[in-house]
Amino acid sequence: MAITGLEMAELVRELCHDEGAGPLALSGAAAGYRRFADAVGAGAAFPYVIVGAGDVPQWEAGSGVLNEAGRLVRSPSASSAGGAAVDFGPGEKRVTLAPHAAWIAAVEGHGHDVAGIAGLPEALAGMEELGVAVEAAAQAIDGLGQGLAGKQAASGQLDAIAALSTTAFGRSLLEQGDAGSARTRIGALGASGVQRMGGAELHINTLTGEAYPTEGWMGRVSVLGPAVSVVMDGGQGSFRVVGTGALANNRLYRANGTLAARADIVSGDVIGDYNVWGQIGGDFVELSRVRTTYVGAAPATNNLASRMNFYVGRTGSSAMQETLRLEHQAITAFGAVAPSSDNGFALGNGAARWSAIYAASGTISTSDARAKQDLADIDDALIDAWEAVDWRQYRFGEAVAAKGDAARTHIGLVAQEVRDAIDARLGMGTAVRLGLLCHDRWDARGAETDDDGVVTAGRAAGDRWGLRYEECLALEAAWQRRRIARLEARIAALETSA
Known part of the structure; x- marks a missing residue:
């Protein structure tokens, strides 16, 4: 690690079914190999090689680290995308901890002769021999396929298989040994687990003979039927809509009408209910x-x-009470x-007043002796000041x-x-300390x-x-x-003097 800053380890390979050009989620160790998290230190960088298994060749080599979520954060040095991070598509990928050209260049850049590293030439030679063996095995498989092609006439099922135009992914499904392996291959769990459909749309139609409409309001997940149920046995049931x-x-x-021939709603139609039920x-x-x-007299978009x-619900009744x-505006x-x-x-x-209050009787204000303190007679000086207050008649400017x-x-x-009359006789600022005068700002x-x-609409500061008229009248x-x-x-x- 001192030579290149990259950590090396043996037999590290994981499968990957994630997609995209960003950090990739790893699916677990390939048979006979170890996981990256079990082989390299936390936060350590390591050389990696990714090879896609799809029909379009995709590969990438570089240095990477595992983030806190266990995803592979990639820094590519060479790739099928011209050296940039590959935007991997669907399908299985193999991610291996292995030396590559950039790693070897880093070693040589430190003045080390690759051929002089003990055991490395033999290891590279072994890898070359392994490649020759793999090529020979591939040729043998091709020969076996050609040999079987001449015998397919004896089997109607083999004829059907031979006629299929399959991709590498389709052929990989045929290689699975049982249903469990096939579900794992396509990323789906069993009947008792969560069914996953990566990058797909899910439509469920429980109405026989009804075709799905093509309007844009049908989303990526749609259910056509009389009811949709979300059931949680022994836990909290929830239906969530998440927007990011x-x-x-x-x-x-x-x-109104049918799905194939919809009709407008009319006044009085109940559009929808949100109900909560309990056992x-x-x-x-x-x-x-x-x-x-809907209560409009004449339905229209305006x-x-x-x-x-x-x-x-209420006590003593089984019916819902409004x-x-x-x-x-009501x-x-x-x-x-x-x-x-x-x-x-x-x-x-102060900035949002009610225009009028209609009441069968007046308001009731707290006048309990237990809620009051500093009880005293009204100061004669205040009564003297009030004598200067004039009652007026007027019209409101907004009404005019x-x-x-x-x-x-x-x-x-x-x-x-009122403020000026009181302040003129009792001193500036006296009036605003009385409860009868109010001043609001916004x-x-x-x-x-x-x-x-x-x-x-917005509003200006003001x-x-x-x-408080009841105090003024008092x-x-x-x-x-x-x-x-x-x-x-x-x-x-x-009278006495008279």
Whole structure:
């Protein structure tokens, strides 16, 4: 290894059924040989020679190492691809740890005479003799084939075999001694294992007489039949769709008519259900359901109105109960809606407000004495400052832009005027420390386009002032009560003096 930096070992050869020009997965030692992982040190480089067994000659020689996954990472020095890494195709390949021209050149480059290395000339001569013997064996096999050709007329089966136009891969199947060897040769496991089809498409048709359609939406794996089942006995059952570098899709298609003569859906058609079932009482029963229904009045590519319904089971009933319904710009809940934690989330925000809230009664705010501290009478200075706040009438600018003169007039307060009135009497920054005044800011956000091309508009950075009207009205009431109390005191004083 000191001469070339490459580790040598005897009787190292593995088979390979992997493909491509990158690192190759090795399938295990050939009969009578050792695996690379058992013969060379971890991370050590070694000379290799790869010979393909297909009809198109493919070979490669170079230096390689095994990566953490046990794959052969190749650095070719010569190959059937002009010295580049060979893009090996399907079929068996033999990967051998052996000296080659580049290795010998490296030895000679260090000033070593190959012929002077003890035992190497004899080994190379032996390899040459072995090559002569292999050639002689090949000629003998050809002669045997010619001899058998004259005897095939006596066997109808041999006639059929002789008429076949087979490749080297096909002939290699005929050489297998049993079914297990044949399955190993084509890369498939037995009936109790996983069936593998490298680089192939898998189509399963359980409908007699139905031909596969040719539309592009039929993928590389397709099943034509009434049901597809994934069963796990004693483990977790799962159906997974994995996308690498692109969106992973799990799609349900629905059409009316037949597969050969499809027809459009109509309003009210249920397009698909996603159901979850569990065994209760010895049989499977439905526990939840997500349903999509087409609700457009006139089906068209620009009229895709649909509805999603969510159902769950409930105590005291065997039927699914609808809990949530989603439609365009509408969410309907069939029950109470509550946050996942108490006092932890807001409904909307400063940049995304609800336009109106319809309620049969007013909101209920926490007023429990146990939740409050620092209880005190309202400061007279704050009530004095409130006296400078004016109630106003106004119209909203957005409403005027949308409705013109039809925009309605509102009565209320202006947040900045409330702020300025309080700060002018109690000091700058006092108002924002009161709960009745709110100031929200938000960052800019660019437009976003989802995978279906739907664009969500962006927004500029901004801010907005607001008021908690219930607190403003409470302060207004305190000012009115104090004013009335003072007036009553003056009246009482006048009556007494009279």
